[in-house]
Amino acid sequence: MINRSRLPQRVKGPGALVTGGSRGLGLFMARHLAERGCVVTIAARDTEELERAAAELREATGTTVRATVCDVRDRDAVRALVREVHQRDGLDLVIANAGVIQVAPVEAVGAAEFGDAMDTMFYGALHTSLEALPYLKETRGRLGLIGSVGGLLGVPHLLPYSCAKAAVGALAEGLHAEAAASGVSVTAVHPGLMRTGSHRQAEFGWFSTAAGAPLLSMDAERAARRIVDAVIQRRARLVLTAPAKAAQLAHGVAPGLTTRLSSVAARLLPSAAGQGTLRHGAEAGEPRHPVAKLLRAWGSARNDRAVRRANQHQVGPRTSS
Template sequence: MAGTAAAAGAAGLAALCRRRGEADIAGCTALVTGGSRGLGLLIARELGRRGCRVLVAARGADALDAAVADLRGEGVDARGLVCDLARDAEVTALAARIRDEYGGVDVLVNNAGVIRVGPAAAMSEDDVAQALDTMFWGPFRLTRALLPGLRERRGRVVTITSIGGRISVPHLLPYSCAKFAQVALSRGLDAETAGSGVRFTTVVPGLMRTGSHLGIEVTGSPRAEYTWFAAAAGMPVLSMDAERAARAIVAAALRGRRHLVLTPAARAALIADGISPGLVQAALRTTARLLPHGQSPAVRTGAQARRQTGVFLRALTRLNDRAARRFNQVPAQRGGAGGAGGPRGREG
């Protein structure tokens, strides 16, 4: 009797801890966009380790196959779905396939992104449109299509935005515009679905070592733009280990947190902006003056620009280079330099 009572007590305590802590998602289905590499792959891996069946969506079939093999090698029940979120028809088809084949999802992670680095003068309207299509319209359409099922399942929507969605970063104008819109989308839907059972988590990361510096696109002065971006993205004090970030994101979502800011630097920047936005804007203006001012129409991937750099920069990016190899960050080399309509820099 004593043993039975102790077991019952332990089970009750465990249940209470789950209610107060993280939700149990074993047996649930999660969809992670941009899940073939970088942060998306790590989030998919973390969800899978917690017992989720994971659907990863991405544009490139080869990278997607590699990601699914990686996840299955970790014991994750993973499936790959090819979809370009910038294309409305493909988003519609993805949502329909998920409903028909999987009955919907319990967790949706909006993670896909594109990054083009350079001065505003070197950017085209197409650059802005591509960023908005991938990071605003794609998540908007996909979330809206899956929302009825998420309501039925009392599901979770996690949107990976950026510090660039709260403070517009020089030489990342299309990215920042799209991320500002994404923050508004996530927080707005959270407010308007109150009482529906769906929980929205808006994640605002600072710099993370995901290896995405090799997949970005750089223009204006490609080598110089890559240099400052890669150096900042791989700096230990400024950037965060991507695996730790993925664990924090999943834990926050399962605890029902509405808002998560990652990295001390990002928190400090948001606090400063809240106290004195004029001072922060002055700092941004100074930063912009220090950045390259080239207006060449040439576009290079980070991997292509890296070949023109020296040993010193490669020493600074060592941790991020290692992350690129570990997290399936395959450089977008096929198709050459590309133009405004060429292969896009990927965030992950």
Template sequence: MRLPKRLLLAAGLGAVAARRAFNAPYDLQGRSVLITGGSRGLGLMLARELCSLGAAVTLMARHADALERAAEDLRSHGARVHTVAGDVTIQADVDRAVQETVRVHGGLDVLVSNAGIIQTGPLANMTEGDFREIMEINAFATLRLTRAALPYLRGRQGRVLVVGSVGSRVAVPHLGPYCMSKFAVAGLAQALRAELAREGVTVTAVHPSLMRTGSPRHAQVKGQHKKEYALFATLDNLPVLSLDAPTAARRMIAALVRGDAEVMIGGPALMLRYVQALAPQLTADVLALSNRLLPAPASSDRMVLGAQAESDVTRRNPLKRRAESEFNEL
């Protein structure tokens, strides 16, 4: 039985190599791209990378002032940028963003579904409403956007980049609603890739580990607010554990250009995925043990934003402060 198994392995490796060799990279020069959550953080970094490769971008986010600052940043480097203020949970706003992109840039070639929120805190302090809210923004918005963009992506070798997370593959304690939504995103991306391929649309899912984007200040924090936020913001800015945002953005766009189905971005994300796949029981036991070390639930389910839970520990973090300034998080 050894020979057939080796032949199958060799055939599989050969197929992967052939795909890489014969599939031409996707040229982004002159392409029209719609990016949700594009005013700050990772969305802004993805926009910078796409513009550096010659794309014309439309940024969608909720706040017009943050969008304008992001647009000015990109235009100062010669980029073609349009902005649309809107909410990805509102179908009319999604439709308007797609139509504005087509009107201003003459079509739509690439959709980047990046908009999302993160909630951190003990499961005991999370309500069903928290789960429903994050599913609407993180998961259903991707479906809503893709369906709205599909008529324009057909026939243009259209591409969709879905931004997931390491939390799409491993459910981390105190990120219950977030991980639920990102698991849904990963499954949706796989389904979209399989079904849209016949229409000439390629879907790529990227699942990054923690990134230094300055975004924790916008996280929804529950439980013991200062302790939860201090832990989350510190881990999010550790040099070894977290990724440099420009590096992460380059890897994501490279996956889009190659047309990869799914890519784990960063060593920690890749390691966690393989550990989970190879030793699920051990992973579950380690996560259960780590949960014992996290802050206990609070008596109230009140939520605050990360910026409202700042302490001396988080304020003094130079990497965090630099990322907040560089990626329009302030």
């Protein structure tokens, strides 16, 4: 019988893999897994960032933390990563978290931005799932796929992100149903806005403001703890933050009304006038209303406090975790 609330006891600890684990939410989840006795491997694209994150985790937890460079868009690279972790540490728990975010009106993005979002978030989660499942079946393990409230309803100025996260959510639900018979649990995670410090790289205007507001956003470390608990407990679905739960409920009950409300909100956001194709939020312009500008400054200040803890040091068109 599967123990739903505890990881298996092994001499060197359960083996865990977190993609997109070098910063932000992924880093915090890796930390909580390490604190639970897991031998954790974090994977991302940036070598320097990975090494810094692994060193911070080892110092904070006193456990074995490994770092491997991997681009989840490349299935062969993911296959090699998963095999390495399985052969070296065993594979008991996998969290597919790698992501990228573009914040801009749809007129300012092109098919390439949608493709980039799908390649990193959907295909990244798909590659990780397909390569990990055979090993997880051996250990009756756990798989967590990180979606978003943005995948539960279309969000203005986040359409590439929303489309990719919607696909991740569908993948998680389908895999949960199909993998259950083999003893593998799959958890679909849909976080709302979180204070991860990533606003310097991917957020602007309303997004930066809302992500720093205490009533609208959630501390990323607390969110990571809730997510790790849900994956270990083999929950099928987790939606984080009260506003995210409310938005999900409202959209389910009255989708037409929520869509119209989103249209109203979209009119307050920066326009695409004079802008080229955007690849990261820092290029996306300022809020239109003076009050919104003040709120943005306040929200960004709260986000700035998370930068160091989340290993968010660089600015630019980077993968978001």
